[in-house]
Amino acid sequence: MVPNTIGSETNIKLPFSFIIFSLIALVLSQILLLINGQMLVDGSFRIPAIWSAAHLLVLGWALMVAMGAMYQLVPVASLTKIWNEKFGFVQFFITAIGIMFFSWMLYVSPQNASIPGILMLFGILMFLFQMFMTLRKQAKPNILTAFVGSALVCLLLTIFLGIALIYSLQTGFAAQFYQAIFKSHLLMGLTGWFTLLIFGFSYKMAPMFSLSHGFPMIHARYVYGIYMSGLVITLISFFSDNSYLLKAGFFLLFAGFSIFTWHVSIIINKRLKKKLDHSFSYALGAIGLGNLIHLAAFIALWTDHFSILIGPLVYLYLLLWIVLSIMGYLFKIVPFLWWTYKYSKEMGKKAVPALKDVMNEKVVVPFFSVFVIAVLAVFLSIIFKNILFFNIGQFILSIVFVAIALTILGVLKK
Amino acid sequence: MILDNRGLEPPQPMIRTLAALENLAGGEVLTIINDRRPMFLYEQLEDLGYKQRTEPQNDGSFKIEIFR
Numbered sequence: 001m002v003p004n005t006i007g008s009e010t011n012i013k014l015p016f017s018f019i020i021f022s023l024i025a026l027v028l029s030q031i032l033l034l035i036n037g038q039m040l041v042d043g044s045f046r047i048p049a050i051w052s053a054a055h056l057l058v059l060g061w062a063l064m065v066a067m068g069a070m071y072q073l074v075p076v077a078s079l080t081k082i083w084n085e086k087f088g089f090v091q092f093f094i095t096a097i098g099i100m101f102f103s104w105m106l107y108v109s110p111q112n113a114s115i116p117g118i119l120m121l122f123g124i125l126m127f128l129f130q131m132f133m134t135l136r137k138q139a140k141p142n143i144l145t146a147f148v149g150s151a152l153v154c155l156l157l158t159i160f161l162g163i164a165l166i167y168s169l170q171t172g173f174a175a176q177f178y179q180a181i182f183k184s185h186l187l188m189g190l191t192g193w194f195t196l197l198i199f200g201f202s203y204k205m206a207p208m209f210s211l212s213h214g215f216p217m218i219h220a221r222y223v224y225g226i227y228m229s230g231l232v233i234t235l236i237s238f239f240s241d242n243s244y245l246l247k248a249g250f251f252l253l254f255a256g257f258s259i260f261t262w263h264v265s266i267i268i269n270k271r272l273k274k275k276l277d278h279s280f281s282y283a284l285g286a287i288g289l290g291n292l293i294h295l296a297a298f299i300a301l302w303t304d305h306f307s308i309l310i311g312p313l314v315y316l317y318l319l320l321w322i323v324l325s326i327m328g329y330l331f332k333i334v335p336f337l338w339w340t341y342k343y344s345k346e347m348g349k350k351a352v353p354a355l356k357d358v359m360n361e362k363v364v365v366p367f368f369s370v371f372v373i374a375v376l377a378v379f380l381s382i383i384f385k386n387i388l389f390f391n392i393g394q395f396i397l398s399i400v401f402v403a404i405a406l407t408i409l410g411v412l413k414k
Numbered sequence: 415m416i417l418d419n420r421g422l423e424p425p426q427p428m429i430r431t432l433a434a435l436e437n438l439a440g441g442e443v444l445t446i447i448n449d450r451r452p453m454f455l456y457e458q459l460e461d462l463g464y465k466q467r468t469e470p471q472n473d474g475s476f477k478i479e480i481f482r
Contacts (some may be wrong), residue, residue, distance in 0.1 A: 076424055076450065204424065208454055213429045272432070337451045357455050 010071050010082050012341045016412045017092050018068025019334060020412070023405040025060025025099065029053045030398035032107070047369045052107040058189075058318075059120070060099045065326055067095070067127055067195060069333065070148075074134055077144055077204045091130060095123025114166060122157060128152055146202030150228060154192025159197035161185040171365045179203055180238040186314060187238070191230055191253060194322045195290070199223065202287070205329060206264055210271035219263035227256025245300055254294040261291045278364040283328025289319030312382045327368070327404060334408050335359035342414075355367045363407055371400045417446045420475055430458050433479065435462065444480040453475050 029052075036049040075082055098120030105113040133143055133154055164181050168174050174181070203220060207213065217246070234249030236242075262285055268276075272322040293316050310402045335358040364407060377393030380386075419427035427448050438444050446452075451468060459466055459480060461475050467479045 079423065079449065206429070208425045211425065211428065211432070211458070213425065249453070284459075334458075340451060340453045340456075352462055356460075 007122050010075050011085055013232045014088050015068040015072040018064045021096050022061045022064035025056045026405045027402050028400045029056035031176050034398050048107050048110050056103045078138040080137045083130055091126040098123045143158045144200050144247045146224055147196050150197035151193050158189040167391050175341050184235055206267050210268055211273040212267050213273040215267045215270045219259055223256050223260045226252050226339045230256055250298045250301055254298045257291050257294045261287050277332035279328045284327050286321050286324035293317045312379050338411050359411055367404055415444050419448045428429055446478050448476050
């Protein structure tokens with residue numbers, strides 16, 4: 001009998017497979033960027049190497065981490081078992097092979113990328129099916145189910161919008177909506193899928209890492225209602241090309257995010273744990289940054305520079321909100337998972353390393369600080385079109401990414 | 415003292431356990447029963463200077479004995 005597979009616990013190997021794969025994809029994506037740095041200097045951003053690196057980062061790293069984390073956290077948060085663990089492993093292999101093959105194809109022969117793309121799509125759909133079957137079993141749905149469920153719906157929409165983009169490019173189908181579809185693809189992928197997912201999980205992880213209890217949960221409903229209406233109205237504005245609707249949508253997104261920030265600060269103020277871990281503090285800081293970026297995007301709408309600013313703001317949103325949140329939580333979750341996997345059965349029987357010896361917390365502040373500074377440098381360099389600045393920032397960023405990934409992977413040697 | 419934390423949503427099991435430890439007399443053992451292996455509790459116990467012994471139960475839950 002393997003103790004890890006009974007009860008509502010997930011077999012730790014499943015989330016770990018996703019996380020290890022994701023870290024390798026992260027390293028590969030940065031190596032690709034570093035090797036092709038010269039092309040970036042020349043100002044050619046839309047080249048196969050960049051497509052490949054971007055998809056390795058967003059799909060290979062962020063999406064795979066999110067999937068791995070969900071295999072671990074959904075059973076904890078919803079008190080149900082994963083619907084089918086074996087199916088989970090099959091899903092992992094199909095998605096992993098699909099993403100690797102897809103990114104490689106983008107690099108060597110982009111016009112043929114849709115073949116491995118279908119494999120990747122199949123893997124993601126298997127994941128959605130797995131989550132749907134798991135959440136369906138939940139005895140008592142709560143606000144978290146709403147966040148995670150809606151995030152999954154947004155992921156599905158992102159995929160279909162992405163397919164529509166490729167199809168439109170190849171056949172000219174719905175060409176007049178190409179821009180609207182592209183914007184919607186970004187909206188659903190970044191503010192829909194990732195933000196809703198991080199909102200939902202933060203409601204579990206923030207109290208867990210700060211030992212907080214006795215806080216009100218009513219705010220979460222307003223966050224959900226207002227943010228969701230912001231998503232829907234913004235989406236409609238893209239297709240109707242209505243600037244008032246766009247402003248209203250952006251305002252609602254900002255308002256919903258602000259209530260979330262306020263709510264998390266209430267939760268953190270009710271904590272028992274006096275000193276928060278550094279990595280978790282950065283994940284909390286990412287919430288503040290995400291909130292600021294929403295505000296900046298809303299303000300930019302009223303200026304003449306929106307079309308110049310929105311691209312860099314999307315970049316900032318991806319790196320300083322989504323990536324920083326995920327990084328912060330990863331630093332916390334991976335040592336726990338590994339330590340539990342390796343030592344929890346031996347505890348009390350023989351001496352085992354202390355949990356705090358498994359991960360070097362000292363590297364967190366320098367790594368994450370440099371990360372934030374490098375991202376800001378890249379952001380400013382894109383706005384001011386300074387290629388030298390861009391290259392220095394991106395180079396440092398890639399190095400930090402690789403260092404962070406290797407540090408987390410290093411835990412597995414302990 | 416025995417604390418049954420099954421069926422509770424995190425972080426309730428952890429909060430209940432830490433509260434119970436505050437009222438634990440010296441030399442006494444606190445036994446808790448959880449749905450899952452309490453990964454995050456171990457770190458807190460270590461900080462507070464407690465030792466623990468975890469045993470998987472036949473129904474899939476875990477019994478954890480906490481002592482000095």
